[in-house]
Amino acid sequence: MSKAPPKMNDAVDLLDADHIAVKKLFTQFKKLSETEAPAAERKALADRICKELTVHADIEEQIFYPAAREAIGDDALLNEAEVEHASAKDLIAQISGMEADEELFDAKVIVLGEYIDHHVEEEREEMFTKARKSDMDLKGMVADLKTLKEELLANDGVSA
Numbered sequence: 551m552s553k554a555p556p557k558m559n560d561a562v563d564l565l566d567a568d569h570i571a572v573k574k575l576f577t578q579f580k581k582l583s584e585t586e587a588p589a590a591e592r593k594a595l596a597d598r599i600c601k602e603l604t605v606h607a608d609i610e611e612q613i614f615y616p617a618a619r620e621a622i623g624d625d626a627l628l629n630e631a632e633v634e635h636a637s638a639k640d641l642i643a644q645i646s647g648m649e650a651d652e653e654l655f656d657a658k659v660i661v662l663g664e665y666i667d668h669h670v671e672e673e674r675e676e677m678f679t680k681a682r683k684s685d686m687d688l689k690g691m692v693a694d695l696k697t698l699k700e701e702l703l704a705n706d707g708v709s710a
């Protein structure tokens with residue numbers, strides 16, 4: 551616990567803090583899978599991953615992406631990100647509907663993690679870089695992102 555908490559100066563910091571948090575959960579899941587941890591434990595962690603990812607995707611889709619689409623002027627980049635979210639949500643729905651002792655459960659969670667790694671890399675290297683160079687109000691967006699995130703988490707992460 552020696553690391554300083556991540557800075558939350560702007561929307562990019564906030565979103566990337568989510569990325570870092572969920573990456574840790576995926577690493578934990580991989581360990582559970584490798585050690586053949588009990589199904590209940592794997593299911594609980596997978597459910598948490600699914601919920602956090604769904605909320606993260608929803609705050610991006612409802613607040614960050616529309617603003618980025620307007621400010622960055624790169625529709626292809628935003629379209630690809632949205633397609634990636636839709637694919638991730640498909641996989642999340644499959645995982646949420648499964649029991650952890652079913653075949654392919656662990657594989658689906660691990661593949662979701664790899665898929666999210668790829669998506670996050672594109673956000674960091676392209677979308678976030680472009681957002682910071684644009685006139686997006688990244689600081690002004692923090693409060694809205696936080697509020698929606700809390701609302702969705704309180705709602706059990708189910709998107710409207």
Ligand SMILES: [Fe+2]
Nearest residue numbers: 610631669673
């Ligand atoms: Fe995203």
Ligand SMILES: [Fe+2]
Nearest residue numbers: 565610670673
């Ligand atoms: Fe993201």
